[in-house]
Structures are given as C-alpha cells and as structure tokens.
Amino acid sequence: MKAIGFNFAKGQLRYTVLEGTKGSPLFQNKGKLDISPDTPTTDLMNWIHSNVDTIIKRVKPDAIAARMHWKITRQDQAKNFLFPMGILNLYCYNENLPINVFGTQAMTAKKLGLPKGAKPLNECDSLIGSHPPNWDNAQRYSALAAWMILPE
Amino acid sequence: MFNPGDTIQKYSIIKELGNGRFGTVYHVHDAALGAEKAIKILDVADPAQMKEILEAQILHKCRHENCVHINEADLYEIGGTIKLVIDMEYHPAGSLENRLIAGSIGPAEIIRHITHILYGLEHAHNQDVLHRDIKPANILLSNPSTKLSDFGLATEGVGPGTIGSAKGYRTHCAPEIFNDDITSKLTDIYAVGVTLFRLINQMADWDAVMSTLNNPQQALSKGSLIQEIGFNNFVPSKFARIVRKACKPTPDERYQNCEEFRQALERLTINLNWVRISSNHWRAEMADACHELRLLSVRKHKVEYTVNRRKRRANCKSFDSIEDAQIYMDETIAKSVFS
Known part of the structure; x- marks a missing residue:
C-alpha cells in the first residue's frame, strides 16, 4: 500500500510517500514546495489545489493523510494551515480518495506501533531514515501522517 | 476554407480564429447546445489510417484545468472530402x-x-x-x-x-x-x-x-x-x-x-507590480498605494516618482541626456519589482 502524508505551513507544502507496514515503513519519496508567503488567499488556494492534484496524479497513492494544526489563533494561520485542509478534503471527495487527518497529539507511539514512551518525531529517522535536504520537523510530520495510515 | 455564416452540420461559422499547416480553427455557434465553441477542421489524408485523430486523442488524454478542453471529435464529409472536426471550448479573450x-x-x-x-x-x-x-x-x-x-x-x-x-x-x-x-x-x-x-x-x-x-x-x-x-x-x-x-x-x-x-x-515575491503605460510612464497599483514613474523632458530630462500622486523626492532625479534618464527609470523599475 502506498500512503502519502501532507503537512501545510506558511507558504509551504510538504509531502512524504511511504510504503510497507506500520512496523516497517519504507520511504519512497518526498517533496517541499514553496510559494511567496504574501500570495493572496484565492491564489494560494489555487496553488494548493494545483499542487495536490499534480502530486496525487503523479504518485497515485492508495490513501492520503494530513497533519492538522489545531492551535489556530490568528487569521493568517487559518489561511496557511486550515484552509488547505478544506481544499485537500474537497479534492479527495471529488476524486473518491480516502483521507485521514491527524493532529500532532494523535500521532502517538502506540498508534505508530512504537514502544511505550517513544517519541514519534525522534523515532522517525531510525525507522524511515533521514532524507536531506529539507528533512526537518515539518517534513517529518508529513512522514508521520503517512505512517499513521500504513497497515499493521 | 469557410466563411462567416457557412454551416457544417450543427456548427455555424462565426469567424476564423487562425490557421496553420495542420488545419484551421474557427469560432462557431453550436446549434444543438446553443453554445459558442472553437472547432479545428483538418483534412484527413488517409481515412483508413486517420493519423489526424491523434491530436484529438492527445487533447483528451491531457484533460487538465490548464490545457484547452476537447468536447468531441468527429468526421464529416464536406465537399466530397473527409474532414476531422475537433470541437473545443472557446476562449473569447484570445491568445x-x-x-x-x-x-x-x-x-x-x-x-x-x-x-x-x-x-x-x-x-x-x-x-x-x-x-x-x-x-x-x-x-x-x-x-x-x-x-x-x-x-x-x-x-x-x-x-x-x-x-x-x-x-x-x-x-x-x-x-x-x-x-x-x-x-x-x-x-x-x-x-x-x-x-x-x-x-x-x-x-x-x-x-x-x-x-x-x-x-x-x-x-x-x-x-x-x-x-x-x-x-x-x-x-x-x-x-x-x-x-x-x-x-x-x-x-x-x-x-x-x-x-x-x-x-x-x-517563490518570487512581488514588491511593486510595474506595468508600462507608455515608454515614458510606468504604474504599479498596489493595495494601499499607486506608484508612478514618469520621464518628463522639458528643459532637462527628469524622472518623477510619485506615490498616490505625491512626489517621492528621494527617487526623483534630473539628467542632461534622455538616455541617462531612461536608464535610471528602467533600473528603478528592475530593482523594485521583487522583494
């Protein structure tokens, strides 16, 4: 099964593609796409939609996951973190693709099949590997989202 | 070659949009749907092989928001010859x-x-x-x-x-x-x-x-x-x-x-979206201000920079030659387009 995980940030879209199982996730691909942070909201939504469409048509995943940001306190955070989730969900609805959304707190060791007490972000590199450039926490979160939907 | 008013089955020709080696494109009215379309008419060299249909098949394969949409492709006998008609969406804004x-x-x-x-x-x-x-x-x-x-x-x-x-x-x-x-x-x-x-x-x-x-x-x-x-x-x-x-x-x-x-x-971030109004006048209309650059030649050649019609003196300069003034104006634009 091929799983893709998305993580949206200000002026950024991260994705990681994994195959395998929860116990042994296999890294396939990743990407970091940027757009000027000053892009107007309507253009930003079109950018999100165009890139999600291009990536999904190229990767052809079986399932899709995304990291959800729950702590939204400012308008620009809603535009950069929350609105893209709406675009992604609508895209999946139109394409009849399954999607799961996880907050950071939901990506627990237990749900990822890790030993009790393990921190998923810390364990990410040991199981999935390190894949520079741009292999930072924002990228790891997209990998964790994909990892969450791999089969047991 | 078809003229305005000619009809090909359900299509009536409004005007020719362009032609090339591989066919002619017309703006037409589709009487069946009551819609305006663009159709490309191609001569079919060998009806047994139908190589011309490849363009229509590729267009269908490349269906995307940023590729022109094909509605259908059909063969018509016109004036005793077989023609391929590719029916596409019409874009009045042109090329x-x-x-x-x-x-x-x-x-x-x-x-x-x-x-x-x-x-x-x-x-x-x-x-x-x-x-x-x-x-x-x-x-x-x-x-x-x-x-x-x-x-x-x-x-x-x-x-x-x-x-x-x-x-x-x-x-x-x-x-x-x-x-x-x-x-x-x-x-x-x-x-x-x-x-x-x-x-x-x-x-x-x-x-x-x-x-x-x-x-x-x-x-x-x-x-x-x-x-x-x-x-x-x-x-x-x-x-x-x-x-x-x-x-x-x-x-x-x-x-x-x-x-x-x-x-x-x-990744580029626009700072000032300069649009050339004439060779001596550029304007950048941003959300909060209208920036303008004008090259004025009276006694000297002067480049005048205004924001909401008020002079920004730091960017206004006079020159002895029009060439120097032009270079200054162009460079001011080049340096301020992106952040």
Missing part, C-alpha cells in the same frame, strides 16, 4: 500573443500565465506527451486559468529521457532540435523559457526582434538567442536568471522538469 500586442503585461500577470502553462505542461509530461509547439500564440487566456492549446505537433509515448522527432516553432526551438534532430521534455521547457523571455521584455513584435540578429539560425543552433537579443534594462535580475536557466544551451543545465521551473517563479 497570450494577442494580449502582448494589446499592451504591457505586469510581472504578477506574467508569473500567473507561465505557472499555469507549466502546470498544464507538467500534466502533459506526466501523461508522456510532449507539446513541441509552445509559444504565446498557443496559450489561451481564460479567467481564471491560462490554458495550453494547439496540440497539433504533440507526440505521445515518450517516457523519461525518451525523445520525439524535431518539430516546433523555430525561434522557440532548443539547440538540440537543430543539431541532433530531437525533442524532449527539456525542449518544451526551453520553449516556455523563450515565451517567458518575450513576455518580461514586452516583445510584442517577435519577428522584428528576430530581424535584428545578424545570423538568427546560428544563434538558434548555438542556443545563444537569449544572450544575443539581451534583456531590456527594466527586466528584474531575478526574472532574467530564471529565463537564462530555462534556456541554457546544454539540456542538463536547464530546469529538469516543469515543477522546478514553476517553483522558481512561485
């Missing part, structure tokens, strides 16, 4: 070439058109299709999307690294097309680079630009076309750098895919 001729295009609009085209081209490439004829005349404007059209020279079945035969609008052809007789995804990227070059330099009369070259064919086959024509002084260095990379003579040094190319454009 990017017409837009360039009509007036100056600002950097934000240029970025939008080219990134849209790169999305459409990326989709075509992902379907293993090469377009092979990218130029402003084959880019259609449609609010809100810009669309790649005319897949008459397109070829399919090209995997990564594979190549098609040499085709395309000569002045937008990469050097390897002339030297090695090949087209590839990277020759499409080169053609988008030349298109971007024409837009950022506001080169509406491309034939006139080409006629200034001593040996255009040599420039094309050496891949030195961009270098020999050069950039206008008002072109921001960030734009010029992107064009140079897209049009590198060596394919390996170009953007290796559409995503890399469009990402270079998408």
Whole structure:
C-alpha cells in the first residue's frame, strides 16, 4: 500500500510517500514546495489545489493523510494551515480518495506501533531514515501522517 | 476554407480564429447546445489510417484545468472530402500573443500565465506527451486559468529521457532540435523559457526582434538567442536568471522538469507590480498605494516618482541626456519589482 502524508505551513507544502507496514515503513519519496508567503488567499488556494492534484496524479497513492494544526489563533494561520485542509478534503471527495487527518497529539507511539514512551518525531529517522535536504520537523510530520495510515 | 455564416452540420461559422499547416480553427455557434465553441477542421489524408485523430486523442488524454478542453471529435464529409472536426471550448479573450500586442503585461500577470502553462505542461509530461509547439500564440487566456492549446505537433509515448522527432516553432526551438534532430521534455521547457523571455521584455513584435540578429539560425543552433537579443534594462535580475536557466544551451543545465521551473517563479515575491503605460510612464497599483514613474523632458530630462500622486523626492532625479534618464527609470523599475 502506498500512503502519502501532507503537512501545510506558511507558504509551504510538504509531502512524504511511504510504503510497507506500520512496523516497517519504507520511504519512497518526498517533496517541499514553496510559494511567496504574501500570495493572496484565492491564489494560494489555487496553488494548493494545483499542487495536490499534480502530486496525487503523479504518485497515485492508495490513501492520503494530513497533519492538522489545531492551535489556530490568528487569521493568517487559518489561511496557511486550515484552509488547505478544506481544499485537500474537497479534492479527495471529488476524486473518491480516502483521507485521514491527524493532529500532532494523535500521532502517538502506540498508534505508530512504537514502544511505550517513544517519541514519534525522534523515532522517525531510525525507522524511515533521514532524507536531506529539507528533512526537518515539518517534513517529518508529513512522514508521520503517512505512517499513521500504513497497515499493521 | 469557410466563411462567416457557412454551416457544417450543427456548427455555424462565426469567424476564423487562425490557421496553420495542420488545419484551421474557427469560432462557431453550436446549434444543438446553443453554445459558442472553437472547432479545428483538418483534412484527413488517409481515412483508413486517420493519423489526424491523434491530436484529438492527445487533447483528451491531457484533460487538465490548464490545457484547452476537447468536447468531441468527429468526421464529416464536406465537399466530397473527409474532414476531422475537433470541437473545443472557446476562449473569447484570445491568445497570450494577442494580449502582448494589446499592451504591457505586469510581472504578477506574467508569473500567473507561465505557472499555469507549466502546470498544464507538467500534466502533459506526466501523461508522456510532449507539446513541441509552445509559444504565446498557443496559450489561451481564460479567467481564471491560462490554458495550453494547439496540440497539433504533440507526440505521445515518450517516457523519461525518451525523445520525439524535431518539430516546433523555430525561434522557440532548443539547440538540440537543430543539431541532433530531437525533442524532449527539456525542449518544451526551453520553449516556455523563450515565451517567458518575450513576455518580461514586452516583445510584442517577435519577428522584428528576430530581424535584428545578424545570423538568427546560428544563434538558434548555438542556443545563444537569449544572450544575443539581451534583456531590456527594466527586466528584474531575478526574472532574467530564471529565463537564462530555462534556456541554457546544454539540456542538463536547464530546469529538469516543469515543477522546478514553476517553483522558481512561485517563490518570487512581488514588491511593486510595474506595468508600462507608455515608454515614458510606468504604474504599479498596489493595495494601499499607486506608484508612478514618469520621464518628463522639458528643459532637462527628469524622472518623477510619485506615490498616490505625491512626489517621492528621494527617487526623483534630473539628467542632461534622455538616455541617462531612461536608464535610471528602467533600473528603478528592475530593482523594485521583487522583494
């Protein structure tokens, strides 16, 4: 099964593609796409939609996951973190693709099949590997989202 | 050849939109749907082989927001000969070439058109299709999307690294097309680079630009076309750098895919969206202010910079020669387009 995980940030879209199982996730691909942070909201939504469409048509995943940001306190955070989730969900609805959304707190060791007490972000590199450039926490979160939907 | 008022089955001709080696495109009224369409009529050389249908099949395969949509393709016997009619969506705003001729295009609009085209081209490439004829005349404007059209020279079945035969609008052809007789995804990227070059330099009369070259064919086959024509002084260095990379003579040094190319454009942040009103007047209308640059020649040659019609003295300067004033104005624009 091929799983893709998305993580949206200000002026950024991260994705990681994994195959395998929860116990042994296999890294396939990743990407970091940027757009000027000053892009107007309507253009930003079109950018999100165009890139999600291009990536999904190229990767052809079986399932899709995304990291959800729950702590939204400012308008620009809603535009950069929350609105893209709406675009992604609508895209999946139109394409009849399954999607799961996880907050950071939901990506627990237990749900990822890790030993009790393990921190998923810390364990990410040991199981999935390190894949520079741009292999930072924002990228790891997209990998964790994909990892969450791999089969047991 | 059809004239306004002629009918072909359900289509009545409104006007001719363009013609080339591979057929003529008409703006028509579709009586069945009560809609306006664009149809391309092609002669079918050999009805048994029907090679002409490939264009319609490729268009269908490349269905994307940034590629012109095909509605249907059908065969009609007209005047005793078999014709293929490709029925497509109609875009009244016309082509990017017409837009360039009509007036100056600002950097934000240029970025939008080219990134849209790169999305459409990326989709075509992902379907293993090469377009092979990218130029402003084959880019259609449609609010809100810009669309790649005319897949008459397109070829399919090209995997990564594979190549098609040499085709395309000569002045937008990469050097390897002339030297090695090949087209590839990277020759499409080169053609988008030349298109971007024409837009950022506001080169509406491309034939006139080409006629200034001593040996255009040599420039094309050496891949030195961009270098020999050069950039206008008002072109921001960030734009010029992107064009140079897209049009590198060596394919390996170009953007290796559409995503890399469009990402270079998408990362740019517009500071002032300068649009040329006339050769002596530029305007950047931003959300909070209207910036204007004027070259005024009374006793001296003066460049006047205003924001909401109030002079910004730090940027106003006088010069003894009009050439120096022009250079100052152009450089002010080039430096302030991007953050």
